[in-house]
Amino acid sequence: MADEVKLYAFAEGSFVCRAKIALNLKRIEYENIEEDLSNNNKSADVLKYNPVHKKLPVLLHNGKPISESLVIIEYIDDVWKGVPILPQDPYEKAVARFWAKFIDDKCMPALSKVYSSNGDEQDIAEACEQLQILENELAVKGTKFFGGDNINLVDIAADFIAYWLGVLEEVTEIKLVTKDKFPKLTEWADNFVNCQVVKEILPPRENLLALFRKRFGKA
């Protein structure tokens, strides 16, 4: 059966890139449908396929829509064989889900708060506390990636921290992840963005710079 796979996407979005990395890991051919978010309009398709959140990414597989990036990744891993994205062992799988959820529930809101408050000290302290938990986890594991020798769900979930955050730090001049404070996380980020399957997906740095400069009025 010929699978029809479409991804409603926004090239500069870290949540969208999670889905793209998962698709790329499995070497799935798909049609990328780039949404124009410049005037905050959502296309009729996005409103139709993700009426609850009206957000990207949306994966359309043989006409059936799936949204929420972590749900999409699990779906891709369930449907397509090949390189596994979640561990096979149920316990390791639960651990991976725990950390992916931690990134979404704790790290992402904490980081978002730092940059929307323009670097409030308390917000910075709280974000660093969450990042420290990831740092410790990497130190305890002692592996190249959260997934071990290869990237898994957790690494993909942390794509913002690996790539987007550095650009945001540059634009806002609010630096959180330094080599001194977070040596493991810095090393991991470097490894992650240099993964072939990731590198092929990440948007050019200058595009993110332009996007963030515009967003933070530093154009």
Add this chain to the structure above:
Amino acid sequence: MADEVKLYAFAEGSFVCRAKIALNLKRIEYENIEEDLSNNNKSADVLKYNPVHKKLPVLLHNGKPISESLVIIEYIDDVWKGVPILPQDPYEKAVARFWAKFIDDKCMPALSKVYSSNGDEQDIAEACEQLQILENELAVKGTKFFGGDNINLVDIAADFIAYWLGVLEEVTEIKLVTKDKFPKLTEWADNFVNCQVVKEILPPRENLLALFRKRFGKA
């Protein structure tokens, strides 16, 4: 192999009861370790087994800890055969995960806001908006449960809405879910709490009344 299963629990907690319902569905024997939360102290075990969130429930399976209620439910479904909790079909599974996540990310915070603000009008409107989305989903499905003829991950995730919310409404006199406004949700809640496997687990209503009265200074 003799499985050793322990649940660090708090009988009145809706997140804890999610894990209990899942264990009960699979008819898994486990040791219930009731935590004393009366003085906000966490036991050494909870701090050891869930150092990141320091929250209940924690499932300990053959010495290995799992936390976060939705992660625990997926783990239970992965490890133990018997009554399935998530659909087998990958698309239906993704849909179930989407709704469980919606309940945790949107409904629970919105409900929490209503009662911590003592019924702020805007907060009530926002909570009702989220509940309406669930109402519509039940109407579209036209089934007894979110899971169809039987409860699944989504029903379990919504246990607070089915049971705890009514008690909270009584104590605070801030009523959100009426039969008029949410007929499907009301019917679903009734079906859910009357499910044998759920009924065996739910804490007595008077215990919740006492807990919420104390919490809201209405003792």
